Amino acid sequence: MKTDVVIIGGGPSGLLLSQLLNKAGVETIILERSSREHVLSRIRAGVLEWGTVDLLQEAGVDERLRREGIPHDGCYLADEDQMIHIDFHGLTNKRSMVYGQTEVTKDLYAAQDRQGTPILHGVEDVVINDPKSDAPYVTCILDGTPTRIDCRYVAGCDGFHGVSRKTIPETVREEFERVYPFGWLGILSETPPANDELIYCHSDRGFALCSMRNENLSRYYIQVPLTDKPENWSDDEFWAELKRRMPAQSVETLVTGPSIEKSIAPLRSFVTEPMSWGRLFLVGDAAHIVPPTGAKGLNLAASDVFYLKEGLIDAIVNGDSTKLDAYSDRALARIWKAMRFSWEMTTMLHQFDGEDSFAPQMRKATLDHLARSESARRDLAENYIGLPY
Numbered sequence: 001m002k003t004d005v006v007i008i009g010g011g012p013s014g015l016l017l018s019q020l021l022n023k024a025g026v027e028t029i030i031l032e033r034s035s036r037e038h039v040l041s042r043i044r045a046g047v048l049e050w051g052t053v054d055l056l057q058e059a060g061v062d063e064r065l066r067r068e069g070i071p072h073d074g075c076y077l078a079d080e081d082q083m084i085h086i087d088f089h090g091l092t093n094k095r096s097m098v099y100g101q102t103e104v105t106k107d108l109y110a111a112q113d114r115q116g117t118p119i120l121h122g123v124e125d126v127v128i129n130d131p132k133s134d135a136p137y138v139t140c141i142l143d144g145t146p147t148r149i150d151c152r153y154v155a156g157c158d159g160f161h162g163v164s165r166k167t168i169p170e171t172v173r174e175e176f177e178r179v180y181p182f183g184w185l186g187i188l189s190e191t192p193p194a195n196d197e198l199i200y201c202h203s204d205r206g207f208a209l210c211s212m213r214n215e216n217l218s219r220y221y222i223q224v225p226l227t228d229k230p231e232n233w234s235d236d237e238f239w240a241e242l243k244r245r246m247p248a249q250s251v252e253t254l255v256t257g258p259s260i261e262k263s264i265a266p267l268r269s270f271v272t273e274p275m276s277w278g279r280l281f282l283v284g285d286a287a288h289i290v291p292p293t294g295a296k297g298l299n300l301a302a303s304d305v306f307y308l309k310e311g312l313i314d315a316i317v318n319g320d321s322t323k324l325d326a327y328s329d330r331a332l333a334r335i336w337k338a339m340r341f342s343w344e345m346t347t348m349l350h351q352f353d354g355e356d357s358f359a360p361q362m363r364k365a366t367l368d369h370l371a372r373s374e375s376a377r378r379d380l381a382e383n384y385i386g387l388p389y
C-alpha cells in the first residue's frame with residue numbers, strides 16, 4: 001500500500017487530521033489497534049473550546065454538533081457554599097460548547113466513511129520505519145498478514161500508550177511529568193444536570209465536578225485516592241459523597257439515578273519535546289497529557305491537528321515545508337500554556353494528602369481573589385475558553 005500520510009490511531013486527533021487532509025486532497029490511511037465499537041465506547045471529554053468547534057466546522061463535521069451541542073456562557077467555581085460565576089461571554093465575548101468526545105468521534109467516523117478513507121481496525125505490531133529518511137514506511141499485521149505502507153509522512157495520533165512517541169530515541173526526547181496523588185471517580189447517569197453550567201467544587205473533603213453531556217445525561221466526578229477502585233463505590237455512596245462536596249443550593253437541584261458508567265481516571269501532566277522527528281509528527285495524547293480539571297485534553301489535540309494539517313498541506317500541496325518544520329515549536333508554545341492552566345486549576349481545587357497547613361490557605365485566598373476581582377476572573381475565562389491558535 002502507498003499513501004501521502006499514514007495516521008496511527010483512530011481516536012479524535014487521527015480522525016480529525018485525516019478528515020482535514022482529505023478535504024485538501026491529501027491521501028491518508030488510518031491504522032487503529034482497537035475495534036470501532038471499542039473506540040466509541042470510551043467516555044472521555046465533553047467541553048469543546050470554540051476553536052475546536054470552528055475546526056470541526058472546517059472539517060465539515062459540525063452539523064449534529066450545532067444541533068445537539070449546548071453552548072455554555074460560563075461556569076461556576078464553588079468554595080464550600082460560595083458560588084463564583086465565571087462569565088465567559090461577558091468577560092471574553094466567547095463561549096464553550098458541551099458535546100461529548102464520543103459524539104465528535106462518531107461524526108468523524110461517519111464523515112471519513114463518506115470520504116472513503118481506509119480506516120484499518122485491529123492492526124497489530126505497528127512499526128514506524130525510517131522516519132528520518134525521505135521515504136518512511138509503516139509495517140503492521142493486518143488480519144494476520146504482514147503489511148507495509150509506504151508514505152511521505154507519519155502522524156502519531158496513538159495516545160499516551162502508543163508506539164509513535166517511543167519511536168523517537170530517548171537521546172532525542174525530553175519528557176516533563178507531574179503525577180498527582182489522586183484520581184477522579186466519574187459516573188455517567190441518565191439524569192438532568194444539577195445546573196445549566198458546570199460547577200467545579202472545592203471542599204475540605206476534596207474536589208468534585210458537576211458536568212453534563214446533554215439535557216438528560218450528566219457526568220459527575222469526585223476526587224479519590226489513587227488506590228481506590230470503582231467497585232468500592234455503590235451509586236448511593238457516590239451520590240452521598242458528591243452532595244457533601246457540593247454547595248448547598250446545588251444539592252437541592254441534584255437529580256440522582258443509576259450510573260450507566262463508572263470509572264477512575266488518574267491525573268497527570270506530561271509533555272514530550274520535540275513533537276517531531278524527521279517525517280514523524282506526534283499529535284494529541286501521544287505527546288502530552290493534562291489533568292482534566294481545565295477541560296484541555298481534547299482541545300489540545302485539536303490545536304495540534306490545526307498546526308499539523310497546515311504544515312502538511314503546505315508541504316504536500318504547495319511544496320513549502322516552512323510550517324511543517326515549525327510544527328513542534330508552534331504546538332508546544334500553546335501546549336505549555338494549557339499545561340500551566342490545568343495545573344493551576346488542579347492545585348486550586350484539590351486536597352493533596354500530606355500537604356502543609358499553608359496550602360489550604362493559598363487555595364482559599366486564590367478562590368477569594370477570583371470572587372472579588374474581575375480581572376482574575378477574566379484571566380481564568382480567557383484560558384478556559386481557549387487561547388488563540
Ligand SMILES: Cc1cc2nc3c(=O)[nH]c(=O)nc-3n(C[C@H](O)[C@H](O)[C@H](O)COP(=O)(O)OP(=O)(O)OC[C@H]3O[C@@H](n4cnc5c(N)ncnc54)[C@H](O)[C@@H]3O)c2cc1C
Pocket residue numbers: 008009010011012013014031032033034039043044045046047101123126157158159160161162163264265283284285286292294295296297298299301
Ligand atoms: C479516562 C479519560 C477521561 C478523560 N476525560 C477528559 C475530560 O473530561 N476532558 C478533556 O478535555 N479530556 C479528557 N480526557 C483526555 C481526552 O480524552 C484526550 O485528550 C483525547 O482522547 C486525545 O485524543 P487522541 O486522539 O490524541 O488520543 P486517544 O483518544 O487516546 O486515541 C488514540 C488512539 O490510538 C489507538 N492506538 C494506540 N496505540 C496504537 C497502536 N500501537 N497502533 C494503532 N492504534 C493505536 C488507540 O486505540 C486510540 O483509539 C480524558 C482521557 C481519559 C483517558
